[in-house]
Amino acid sequence: MRRFSSYGPVDKDLHYYAPRKKLVDFGHRQMIGEDPSRGGHYITVWGPRQTGKSWAMRDVLWRIQKDDRFDVLKINLEHLKMETDPAQVLSDLGEEILQGLGKDLIRADTGRKFQDIFAKGSLEKPLILILDEFDALAEDAISAIVGAFRNIYNVRQDQSNLPAGEKDYLLHSAALIGVRRVLGVENAKGSPFNVQRSLHIPNLTFEEVETMFRWHEKESGQRVDQEAIERLFYETNGQPGLTCWFGELLTEGWDGFELPENAPVDMALFKRAYLAAESYLPNNNILNIISKARQEPCQDVVLDLFRTDEKALFSYDDGDLNFLYLNGVIDIEKGGDGRSYAKFSCPFVQKRLFAHFARRIYKNMGGLYDPFEDLDDAINEDRLNVRNIMKRHRKYLVDNREWIFKNAPRRSDMRIYEAVFHFNLYTYLSGFIRRFGGELWPEFPTGNGKIDLVIQYAGKTYGIEVKSYTDRPGYADALKQAASYGKKLNLKEISLVFFTETISEEARKEMEADFRDPDTGVTVAPIFVGTRV
The missing domain is CATH 1.10.8 (Helicase, Ruva Protein; domain 3)
Structure with missing residues (x-):
């Protein structure tokens, strides 16, 4: 009986799998070319870790192996990732290619010698080359190999009038497998690898x-x-x-x-x-994502993505966003305005990152409340009162402000990231509720900064929606959104926590009044938390 497998290429005889026929067909077509007599394409095959890049190209390999018109090789380069000398990488790769073709070995330690491996006379028929884990190589080694391929590509383009098998070089096509797609951006001299024809390995449907x-x-x-x-x-x-x-x-x-x-x-x-x-x-995939999210300056980008007041625009030209995207930390969301926005790649990843940063920043919260205080107005055996718990949270922030945010991550303007307050609130409420046998967990319904906290206590469900206060129109919209979320949870009442730098007592009295939504019948209890520390 088959089983699920999350590590390494899928074995079709042993594992459950999605055939992904269109994807494999596209890769095969790029390798042999629309008109094989004119040559194939030089492409990159890209996607985050554990998306099936190697598996898809292995299927392409097996299909081409049945085609007598071509020789085809698939070589894994991960074992060369610690080699910093590009000449040695060229030589080692050259030896593997020659060995795979049953040729006599030579030391191809220069770009010229490496190119000669693919020359007509050295090869009997067109070669299709697939290089896995290509971007594990050192940058200088990548440049050396891409430079050789660039020259071969240019010569073959100049000989477009000749059949593919009669050109000076018989490197029919090449595929570089990795997480980084746009090699031409990273290499100042340009790249022969056609970005538009590159093969992106998407998530499963x-x-x-x-x-x-x-x-x-x-x-x-x-x-x-x-x-x-x-x-x-x-x-x-x-x-x-x-x-x-x-x-x-x-x-x-x-x-x-x-x-x-x-x-x-x-x-x-x-x-x-x-x-x-x-x-x-x-899980190695999650550990890799967390390690990438913690790298500077990417950590600042990740923390900023937890903002609730606005979405973050995505651009391929932004190196940090591109890095996070290609490593599976974030994904791209198409907005109704035609723009592209950054979002976390999936709710599970967002929850793991949220929990990781919350623990990392708040390993020790100190005393959450006065141990001699009567808490009956906030929590008892039968129910809890979110508004009164939040009053204690506000007091906690004031009483501990000298140390609680001392080492908190800050933006370039020295203001604390909004996410830090989310982490603090989550950690505070989690510690408070769990001391009394309740449970609390975060939900991220959009993949952007929007966060909801769900509490289970004494057989009842409580909901808290967390927002940044922007202005009165935004406040009114937030009330309606919270009511809709409350209805989704089948609640009659939901709390809405606003973070704002400051709020006067007069404004607090006005804007913390309960709001009953006429459309849903849900009552929203707004609560404001000042963040100026």
């Missing part, structure tokens, strides 16, 4: 994810509930590595949890697996 789980259901007999599939897709956005990781957890169990016999994949199992996945189960 919902239909592809559902098909894999229905395949498992049919093959194993384990029932898979539709709601669990939908929630998994929502949390992962179809990211292949994360999707299949959850597939492993839901169908095989995990360390410390043996899946009961005949246990269905339902929401109860999904929630249990999700809790383990976000708290203590290791």
Whole structure:
């Protein structure tokens, strides 16, 4: 019986997979060319980690191997990532190419000698070359290889009047697999690799994810509930590595949890697996994403993405955004205004990053309230009062402001990032609620900075929507949005926390008045938190 696999290329005989036929067909067409007699294309194959780049090109490789018109090689370059001497990289790669073709070995340690490997006379027929983990190489090595390919490409272009097999060089096509797409941007001399023809490996569609789980259901007999599939897709956005990781957890169990016999994949199992996945189960993909998000100056960009007052515009020309995009930290959202905006790649990634930074900044919160204080107006055995808990949070900020934000990350204007206040609020409320046996978790419904906090206590659900105060029109819109969210949670009342630098007592009295939305019937309780410290 097949199983889900989240690490390494998928084996079609052993693992569940999405065929991705259109993707493989496109890659094959780029390699052999629309008219093979005129040559193929030099392309890059790109996407974040664990998206199936190597798997897709392996399928292309196997298809081309059946075509007697070409020789084809696929070489993994990760073992050369520590080599800083470009001459040695050229030589080692040249040897692997010659060895793969059954040729006598030579030391191709210059661009000229490396190019000669692909010359007519050295090769009997056109060669299709696939280089995996290409961007693991040192920049100078990348430049040396791309420079050689550029010259070969230019010569072949000048000989467009000749059949592909009669040109001076027989490098029919080349594919460079990695996470960085636009090699021409990184190399000042330009690149022969056609960006428009490059092969982007996208996330799985919902239909592809559902098909894999229905395949498992049919093959194993384990029932898979539709709601669990939908929630998994929502949390992962179809990211292949994360999707299949959850597939492993839901169908095989995990360390410390043996899946009961005949246990269905339902929401109860999904929630249990999700809790383990976000708290203590290791995942290299997530660890890589966190490490990339922590790098300076990218960390500043990530913290800024947690803003709730406006979306962040995306541009390929922004090196930090591009880096985060190509490493799976963020994705691109097309706005109704035609612009492109940055958003977190999926809710699970956003939650993991939020929790990571919250723990990192607030390892120690100190005393959350006076231990001798009567808390009955805020929480008792039957219910809690969010407004009164927030009053204590405001007091906590005032009492501890000398140290609580002392080492907090700040913007270039020395103001504390809005995200820091979100982390503080989440950590404070989480600590407060859990001391009394409740649970709190964040939700990120848009992938941008919007954050909702959901509390479960004494068998009841409480919702808190978190916003930055902008102006009165924004305040009015926020009230309506919070009411809609409350209705979605089947709540009669929801709290709306506004962060603002300062607010007068007069304004607080006016704007913290409860608002009952006539359309939903939900009552919104606005609460303001001053952030000037």
